[in-house]
Amino acid sequence: MNDKQQLTMKDIARELGVSVATVSRALSDSPSISRERRQAIQQYAREHNYFPNIIAEQLRHNKRNPSRAIGVIVPELVHYYFSSVLDGIEAEASARGYQIMVAKSNESYEREVQICEAMLKNKVCGIIVSQAKDTERYDHFLHLEAAGVPLVFYDRICPALNASRVVVDDYMGTLNAVSHLIETGCKRVAFYGAPMSMEIAVNRFNGYRDALYRHGLTLDESLVRICDNRADAERITPAMMRMEQRPDAFFAVNDETAIGILSVVKRLGFNVPDEVSICGFTNGFRATVCDPMLTTVEQRGSQVGKEAADILIGLVEGTLPANHAEKRIVKTRLVVRGTTRPL
Amino acid sequence: MNDKQQLTMKDIARELGVSVATVSRALSDSPSISRERRQAIQQYAREHNYFPNIIAEQLRHNKRNPSRAIGVIVPELVHYYFSSVLDGIEAEASARGYQIMVAKSNESYEREVQICEAMLKNKVCGIIVSQAKDTERYDHFLHLEAAGVPLVFYDRICPALNASRVVVDDYMGTLNAVSHLIETGCKRVAFYGAPMSMEIAVNRFNGYRDALYRHGLTLDESLVRICDNRADAERITPAMMRMEQRPDAFFAVNDETAIGILSVVKRLGFNVPDEVSICGFTNGFRATVCDPMLTTVEQRGSQVGKEAADILIGLVEGTLPANHAEKRIVKTRLVVRGTTRPL
DNA sequence: TAAATACATGCAATCGTTTGCGCAATCCAG
DNA sequence: CTGGATTGCGCAAACGATTGCATGTATTTA
16 A cells, blocks of 8 residues: 655666665766656656655754754744644744754743754754743753754743844833823723743843833832733633722733733723723734723734744854844734724 | 954864863863863853854764754744644753744645745754644655754654654543543534544544444434534534524534634524534633633643654654654543533 | 777765674583 | 683674765767
8 A cells, every 4th residue: 555665776776787885876866867868867767756754864964954844832823822833833834945844842841842852853053942931040041052053942931041032022012101101191001911930031121111201100009910811801800990099091911811801891891992992912812802992002923923933044054044033022012903092 | 333253163262372172172161171260261252252163063074963053844933822832842942952933834735835845954953743734745755854853743743654743632632521521411513624634624523423322312414513613613503503403502613613613603603502502622812702601622732732843853863763764642621611502 | 090089888985873703711510 | 820701892884875985887089
C-alpha cells in the first residue's frame, strides 16, 4: 500500500546505470552533466516522484544551512490576540519559505522548559516566544542562546535578558484611550489592570496615570484595580458602582474584562455610554458582538507576529548581526465604537 | 558568543581518548561499556552540555523511527473553532511526545498543495488537515499517502478519499437544536446554512429538515438561505423579517451568523427570545458576549483535535493498521442560553 | 600525429549517529 | 599452563545526500 521505502538517488543511479554523484548533479541541474543525461535523470525522478531526503540534505549542510523551521511558543492557543500573532508569524514565515512549529506553554514554566528542549532537539533555527506568566528563571532561554538559537520575544518580555523583542505601544495606546474617555466628558475613569509583575501592566498603568495628569485630573487609588478577566470584573464591578463617587468610565486591560464590566453595568441599569463609558484593549471578536459595540485599543497582533518573524529570520539569515537585540514597537490604534460618547 | 559548532560525539571521543562507538554506547547506557567509563563519558557530556544531533539520529533510523512532528493544516488561524482544534491536537501531541508543525491554507487550493510539499520535505510523520474550501483535486493528498504519510481529516472531509476522519455530529446537533426551538414554541424556523458543496452543510440541513418532520412541520423553502457570515446575515435578515409570515426562530450554521441575525432583529425592535428565538453553532467566544447570550450547539473543537491526533499517532505507531480508515464522530451538546425561550 | 583542451563522469570523503562483528585482554576451570 | 568463556572496546559500514578532485574520452590545435 505505502512504499515505506523512499526512492533514493542510489535507486535512480542503479536503475539508470550511473553514479550517485551524477544523479545528484543532474537533479541540481549542474551544467557539468550532459544535457541528455540530465534530462533523462530528471524525467525518471519526476515520473517515479523522487523526493530528496531533507534529513540527509540537512546533515550534509548542517554548518551552512540551518533548518527552516521556526519554533513558536504561545501561552494559550484559544485566544484572540495569540491567534493573531500566530497568524502574522505564519504569514511572514511561509512567505519567506519557513515552517512554524507551535507549542503551547499553558502559562507553565515547567512546560516552557520542556518545549525549549524539544525544539532544540528538533533543530528549529530560532524561537519566537511569549513567556509564561509564572516564568521567573531564564536558564532555558540562555541555554538556547548559548546553543546559537536566536530568540525573539513578543508581548511578554523577559526583562532580564537583552533579547530582541516586539511589543505593542501599551503606554501610548492606553494614554490615547484614556484621553479619549476624558475628552468625551468623563471625570472619574477607573482602571482595571493586570498584575504589576508584567511589563505590559506597568506600561498601561503609566499611560493611564499620565493621561489623567495631562488633563489636570488626579489619580484616585480607589479607582484602580487588579482585574484582567471577565469573572473578576463581574465580581468587583458592582461594588465599584455602589461607591459614593462612582466611576463614570472604565478602562480595562483587555476586551474580555471590558465585556464583564459592560454586562454588570447594564444589568445595574446604567446607560452605556451616556452614564458610563467603557474602553477595552485588544479589538478581538468580542468587540463587535456586544451591545453597544466596544470602543477598544486595537492591538494588531498579526503585525506583532510579522515583525517578530521578520526579526528572527533576519537573525537567522545574518541580515541582522547575531549579538544585536532588535527592539520594535507596534503602534496601536483607538477604535471608537458605541461604549464611549461621541466627541 | 554562540558556539555555532555543536559538540559532537567525535569531540567527546577525542577528548576522552576512546572511540566514537564507545561514546555512543555509553550515552545510551549500554551495559557493554564498563561502569566507570560509562559514567565518565556521561558526566563529560553533561558538563559540556552535549546535545545529540537529531538530524543524524534520524538519518540513521529513518527506516524504523519516523520523525515525531505532526503536520497540521488549518484553513484559518484566527478562528475560534480552528483554534480549539489546534489546541486539542497540541495537547494530545505534546502529551505523547510529538511536536506540531502548523500551516494555514487561507482556504486556497494552491497553498494547500505547497504546504503538503513543504511538510513532506520536512518529514512530518503524518498530517491532520481540514480542506480548503476550493479544493477539488486530491492528487496532493494521494501523493502523501503514496509516500507513506498517513492523513487524518477533520471538519472538512474529502469525500473522494477513504481516509481517516473526525467530524462532529452535525446532523444530530442540528436536529436537537431545531427540535429545541420547536419545543419551546417556535412554528416557523428559518435556516441559514453554508453552501451545499460542503459535507457539513448537507448534514446540518438534513438535521433541520428531519427536526421539522418529526414535529409535524413542513419545510418552507422561503425560510432556507445560504448564509454563513455576519455581513450576509445583516444584509438578508431585514427582508426575512418583513415577510408576510415572518420566521419566529432562526437556526444559523455558526455563531457569527447568529450574532448578525441577533443584531438585526434587535435593531428592528423585536424582542429576543419572546418574539424571535435564535440558535447558533460553535459556542465560541461570541456566544457569551452578546445580549442576550446565545443559545448554541457546542462544537467541541478541542475534542475533535484530540481524536484526530490520537488516530494519527495510532497510524504512525502502528497501533492502527496502516490501510484502515478510522472514522470518529464527536457528539455535540446544546447549550441553552438567553436567545431561546425556556421550556 | 602528438599534445593540449574541453567535457562528462566516477571515486571517495564528509556530515553525526548507530550497530554488527571481531579482536584483545582478563578470568576461571581443568 | 592451556583452552574456552567472558568482558570491554574499536573498526567500519551503514543512513542519503553533496562536492573537490581525479579520470577518461572526445575534440581541437600546433
